[in-house]
Amino acid sequence: xxxxxxxxxxxxxxxxxxxxxxxxxxxxxxxxxxxxxxxxxxxxxxxxxxxxxxxxxxxxxxxxxxxxxxxxxxxxxxxxxxxxxxxxxxxxxxxxxxxxxxxxxxxxxxxxxxxxxxxxxxxxxxxxxxxxxxxxxxxxxxxxxxxxxxxxxxxxxxxxxxxxxxxxxxxxxxxxxxxxxxxxxxxxxxxxxxxxxxxxxxxxxxxxxxxxxxxxxxxxxxxxxxxxxxxxxxxxxxxxxxxxxxxxxxxxxxxxxxxxxxxxxxxxxxxxxxxxxxxxxxxxxxxxxxxxxxxxxxxxxxxxxxxxxxxxxxxxxxxxxxxxxxxxxxxxxxxxxxxxxxxxxxxxxxxxxxxxxxxxxxxxxxxxxxxxxxxxxxxxxxxxxxxxxxxxxxxxxxxxxxxxxxxxxxxxxxxxxxxxxxxxxxxxxxxxxxxxxxxxxxxxxxxxxxxx
Numbered sequence: 001x002x003x004x005x006x007x008x009x010x011x012x013x014x015x016x017x018x019x020x021x022x023x024x025x026x027x028x029x030x031x032x033x034x035x036x037x038x039x040x041x042x043x044x045x046x047x048x049x050x051x052x053x054x055x056x057x058x059x060x061x062x063x064x065x066x067x068x069x070x071x072x073x074x075x076x077x078x079x080x081x082x083x084x085x086x087x088x089x090x091x092x093x094x095x096x097x098x099x100x101x102x103x104x105x106x107x108x109x110x111x112x113x114x115x116x117x118x119x120x121x122x123x124x125x126x127x128x129x130x131x132x133x134x135x136x137x138x139x140x141x142x143x144x145x146x147x148x149x150x151x152x153x154x155x156x157x158x159x160x161x162x163x164x165x166x167x168x169x170x171x172x173x174x175x176x177x178x179x180x181x182x183x184x185x186x187x188x189x190x191x192x193x194x195x196x197x198x199x200x201x202x203x204x205x206x207x208x209x210x211x212x213x214x215x216x217x218x219x220x221x222x223x224x225x226x227x228x229x230x231x232x233x234x235x236x237x238x239x240x241x242x243x244x245x246x247x248x249x250x251x252x253x254x255x256x257x258x259x260x261x262x263x264x265x266x267x268x269x270x271x272x273x274x275x276x277x278x279x280x281x282x283x284x285x286x287x288x289x290x291x292x293x294x295x296x297x298x299x300x301x302x303x304x305x306x307x308x309x310x311x312x313x314x315x316x317x318x319x320x321x322x323x324x325x326x327x328x329x330x331x332x333x334x335x336x337x338x339x340x341x342x343x344x345x346x347x348x349x350x351x352x353x354x355x356x357x358x359x360x361x362x363x364x365x366x367x368x369x370x371x372x373x374x375x376x377x378x379x380x381x382x383x384x385x386x387x388x389x390x391x392x393x394x395x396x397x398x399x400x401x402x403x404x405x406x407x408x409x410x411x412x413x414x415x416x417x418x419x420x421x422x423x424x425x426x427x428x429x430x431x432x433x434x435x436x437x438x439x440x441x442x443x444x445x446x447x448x449x450x451x452x
Contacts, residue, residue: 007107026068030075037083040410046077084438087427088415094287101342102287105335112333114311115321121335128341137271138294146291147252148177150277153293154248155181160303162215170219171200178219202235209243216245223253226417228386233269249273256283259352358432359385366439388424391450396423
């Protein structure tokens with residue numbers, strides 16, 4: 001049997017070219033087979049199609065058409081974040097240039113757990129993480145798998161600095177990963193501060209800081225998952241300073257506003273944090289994963305220091321080989337920084353700002369359409385690119401059924417949120433190529449599928 005070719009090495013490019021043609025063809029045919037933002041029919045139908053296409057996943061003899069079959073099947077059965085009516089989650093359509101860079105990372109397959117596996121990637125990561133940290137007013141940053149991973153790491157570093165009695169205080173609007181991280185780390189039960197307007201109430205925060213014994217870690221949010229709201233960061237920072245509390249800001253969604261002169265002011269106060277979660281596979285148009293945790297004090301990363309003689313022996317470190325184990329809790333790590341670096345260098349600040357400004361403008365336009373619509377209610381004007389709305393006088397059961405009908409038909413992918421106890425449809429607009437007509441069509445789909 002002839003050995004299959006490798007992706008790297010002298011023969012790598014020649015081996016990849018025909019395979020890339022196969023993948024691109026399968027992407028095209030799969031998209032046309034789906035026909036919309038989601039495959040129609042619901043979970044049982046999609047599962048049946050996958051099983052029928054794949055058959056025996058480990059046959060005795062290989063199938064030379066497997067690449068085309070599986071990619072086509074995956075695409076036909078996927079949610080397409082580039083479709084203008086796929087707007088449920090913080091699930092961005094990745095940039096072509098970032099995806100191409102990710103191919104190079106996959107082909108070379110460096111692992112950032114020792115310098116001799118990733119010489120250039122380790123240097124690039126150090127350069128880019130510090131540049132992004134400085135953009136947020138921080139000193140350094142480490143790469144994570146996303147916002148959840150970064151939030152978990154932020155709590156770990158805070159615990160190591162302030163001890164196991166550290167008490168997390170977060171808004172009722174905070175991401176679910178924050179109280180979950182407190183549980184995983186064995187910290188005392190966190191305190192949830194009311195967020196009656198969708199953002200953390202500074203007065204209630206002050207009361208909690210006065211009432212609950214410390215040390216305290218306050219977690220604020222810059223871009224909530226349900227409505228894209230930003231907590232009053234300067235006021236929260238002032239309360240933290242008055243009570244000598246540590247501040248973490250989860251800017252996994254809103255951090256992308258840093259690139260925009262038009263919207264950057266919404267993050268005023270971000271630099272006052274001790275740690276910041278950033279996530280460029282949201283408002284940064286990166287393939288998953290592209291998270292970071294930025295730190296104000298580089299020494300906060302000291303607890304990550306770890307020795308494994310086969311990866312970072314003391315004598316290698318003393319001889320000048322970079323120690324990479326102290327840059328993550330993970331050992332094997334992909335060079336996710338490459339796609340980020342290529343994007344930053346290719347688009348520059350102006351290009352990234354254009355994308356951010358575009359999706360924020362789309363959200364404002366959609367809100368205008370909803371306000372003008374006689375049968376739809378708008379929750380509030382958008383802060384970033386999330387818009388919540390619902391049919392006028394609809395029950396929660398009606399809203400839920402409407403959303404599931406659109407999902408089952410494959411015509412629109414909308415999210416759901418309960419910012420005020422009622423169920424709202426959620427659109428998170430992250431596709432800068434969406435046209436204004438697409439937004440109007442989306443509302444027509446909602447209106448046409450609303451049960452009488």
